[in-house]
Amino acid sequence: MKAVTIIKKNKLLFLVALAYAVIFIVSPEKATKSVGNSVYYLIEMLQVLPVIFLLTVVIEALVPKELIMRGFGEKSGFKGNLLALLLGSISAGPVYAAFPISKSLLGKGASISNIVIILSSWAVIKVPMLANEAKFLGVNFMAIRWMLTVIAIFIMAYIMGSFVKKKDLPTEASQQGVLEIKEEYCVGCGLCEKLLPDYYEMKDNKAVVKMMPEGKEVAQIVRESVDKCPSKAIAFNMEGNAS
Amino acid sequence: MDIFTILFWVIAIVLTIISFVKNKKKTLAAMKKSKGMMGNMMSEIIAIIFLIGLVLTFIPPETIKSVLGSANTYVSTVVAALVGSITLIPAFVAFPLVGSLVDAGASIVPAVAFLTTLTMVGIVTFPLEKKEFGTKFTLTRNALSFGFAVVIALTMGVIL
Numbered sequence: 001m002k003a004v005t006i007i008k009k010n011k012l013l014f015l016v017a018l019a020y021a022v023i024f025i026v027s028p029e030k031a032t033k034s035v036g037n038s039v040y041y042l043i044e045m046l047q048v049l050p051v052i053f054l055l056t057v058v059i060e061a062l063v064p065k066e067l068i069m070r071g072f073g074e075k076s077g078f079k080g081n082l083l084a085l086l087l088g089s090i091s092a093g094p095v096y097a098a099f100p101i102s103k104s105l106l107g108k109g110a111s112i113s114n115i116v117i118i119l120s121s122w123a124v125i126k127v128p129m130l131a132n133e134a135k136f137l138g139v140n141f142m143a144i145r146w147m148l149t150v151i152a153i154f155i156m157a158y159i160m161g162s163f164v165k166k167k168d169l170p171t172e173a174s175q176q177g178v179l180e181i182k183e184e185y186c187v188g189c190g191l192c193e194k195l196l197p198d199y200y201e202m203k204d205n206k207a208v209v210k211m212m213p214e215g216k217e218v219a220q221i222v223r224e225s226v227d228k229c230p231s232k233a234i235a236f237n238m239e240g241n242a243s
Numbered sequence: 244m245d246i247f248t249i250l251f252w253v254i255a256i257v258l259t260i261i262s263f264v265k266n267k268k269k270t271l272a273a274m275k276k277s278k279g280m281m282g283n284m285m286s287e288i289i290a291i292i293f294l295i296g297l298v299l300t301f302i303p304p305e306t307i308k309s310v311l312g313s314a315n316t317y318v319s320t321v322v323a324a325l326v327g328s329i330t331l332i333p334a335f336v337a338f339p340l341v342g343s344l345v346d347a348g349a350s351i352v353p354a355v356a357f358l359t360t361l362t363m364v365g366i367v368t369f370p371l372e373k374k375e376f377g378t379k380f381t382l383t384r385n386a387l388s389f390g391f392a393v394v395i396a397l398t399m400g401v402i403l
Contacts, residue, residue, distance in 0.1 A: 013290035019297060030300050038296030041339050045292060047248055052335075053277055054255035060273035061262045092280065094333065096368045099375045115376075116384060123362040123388075129334055131251040136342030137354075139247050141403065145355060148398055152391040160383055168379045184371060189276060230276070 048135045055128035059090045072110040081157065084114040085150065088121025093187070093231075098122040100185045100232035106169065113161035120153045178237065179209050179222060185233035192234065195225045207233070284333060291336040295343050304347035316352050316400065323353035324392050327360030328385075334362050351403055356396035363388040 007014050024031040071083040091098065102115045125146065133142040179199065181192075188205040199222060201210045213222045213236075226234045262270045332340075341354045364385050365372065372381045 010286040010290075012294075013286040016290045016293045016297070020293065023297075034293070034296040034300040036296070037299045038293045041292045041295050041343060042289070045288065045339055048251070049281075051248075051251045051255045053281060054259045056277045056280075057270060057273045058255070058258040058262045060276065061266060061270040062258070092277070094368075095362060095365060096371050099372060103375050112380075119384065120363055120388065124334075124359060126334065129338075131248075131255075132335065132338045134247050134251070136338040137345065141351070141399075144399055144402055145358070145395065148395045149359065152395055156384075156387045156391060159387060160380075164380050164383055169377045170374075187280070189279070 044135065048132050051131045052128040055131065056092050059127065060092075063090055069105060069108075072105060072114045076111070076114070080111070080114050081117055081154065084110075084117035085121050085125075085153070088118040088123075089125040089127050091122050092126070092128065095119060095123040097185065097187070097231055100182065104232050106166075111161065112164055112166065113157040116157040116160045117153055120156060121150075124149050124153075179213055180235050181207050181209055182233045182235060185231050187231045187233075189230055192225050192229060195228065196221065200225070284335060287333065288336050291332065291340060295340055299343060299347065316350060319350065319353040320356045320393055320396050324356040324360045324364075324389060324396070327357040327392070328364040328389060329366050330361065332361065334358075337361055350400075352396045352400035354396075355399045356392050359392035359395055360389055363392060 020031060020034070023034065065087065068083050068087050072080045076083070088098070091101075098119050102110075102118050105118070106115055130142055130146065133145070181200075183206055186206045188202065188207065190202055190207070192200040192207050193202050199209065199211050199213060200207050202208075213219055219236075222236055226236045259270070262273075337358060341358055345351060345354050369381060369385065372384075376384075
């Protein structure tokens with residue numbers, strides 16, 4: 001059982017290892033050459049990996065995201081666009097991690113254009129990743145691609161802003177008073193469990209709801225935990241106070 | 244190490260020290276979070292790198308060059324953009340992968356198209372995006388992103 005989970009979790013690595021094992025038997029010479037090629041790229045990767053790690057940490061610790069998030073209303077104009085670009089670029093994680101955060105910003109009045117900017121820049125412009133791109137493809141390549149991408153993102157945001165209206169977006173229809181965790185967005189940081197061990201617990205590196213909250217007072221503390229979730233993966237609707 | 248890598252190292256270390264001085268607790272918490280995130284990706288990173296080694300051994304650079312370098316740029320760019328839309332590998336490992344192909348002589352234009360659609364267009368994440376933002380938004384955003392990925396790629400081909 002345990003071995004199966006390990007293999008499942010490292011599917012790709014396992015497959016590659018298997019391929020190497022086969023090649024070592026069939027053609028040891030080619031296998032050695034492949035290892036040699038890999039080691040070259042592995043060393044290159046190890047040179048930038050710590051940099052990416054440190055930059056991610058610094059951004060997380062130093063940049064007040066909440067402050068940036070306040071500036072994206074319908075009328076925030078160009079400044080709002082720049083803030084959106086900033087938020088997307090400094091965030092880590094795959095683009096789908098941006099969905100719940102963008103959704104909650106939409107609920108707080110962010111414009112469609114700004115949401116498009118956040119999603120797109122979140123996807124392609126990653127400050128820590130610039131070091132990686134410069135390393136493997138050159139500084140010129142990185143800089144030119146960065147500039148062209150920013151321009152493209154802004155054009156896209158304006159097209160989307162005039163083409164898609166807020167009424168085209170679905171509205172949240174979850175049941176009132178129900179606490180749920182969107183598993184696909186949970187990053188397994190364990191913060192909710194630490195805050196409210198009575199209501200959340202960790203299972204297989206994902207948070208799950210342990211108990212449904214009841215009563216106004218409890219609803220308030222649960223609400224706070226919802227806001228604190230770094231990936232906005234918790235959904236909770238209080239009476240008449242949907243968000 | 245080349246000068247730019249060293250530069251990135253210096254910037255990263257200086258910023259980390261500043262962050263530590265300013266808020267030690269927050270920095271440590273951020274480190275823990277990033278460590279978890281990177282730890283999850285580590286096996287995939289190593290796997291892809293060893294895959295690159297295999298690819299380079301069995302498909303020699305000359306072949307890559309003749310297939311990805313000389314074929315019709317427009318066709319190969321659109322194909323690369325399509326492949327990028329479908330696959331879901333982290334950008335993290337995409338750079339060494341694409342870098343190795345370019346080193347081996349592949350044309351830069353499809354490489355850029357691939358890199359851009361890889362992260363910006365998501366066929367796999369389409370249902371998730373649709374659930375959150377609706378069909379019209381998702382369809383328009385992904386279509387526009389695809390189009391612009393090709394435009395960015397072609398423009399880069401002209402500049403570089």
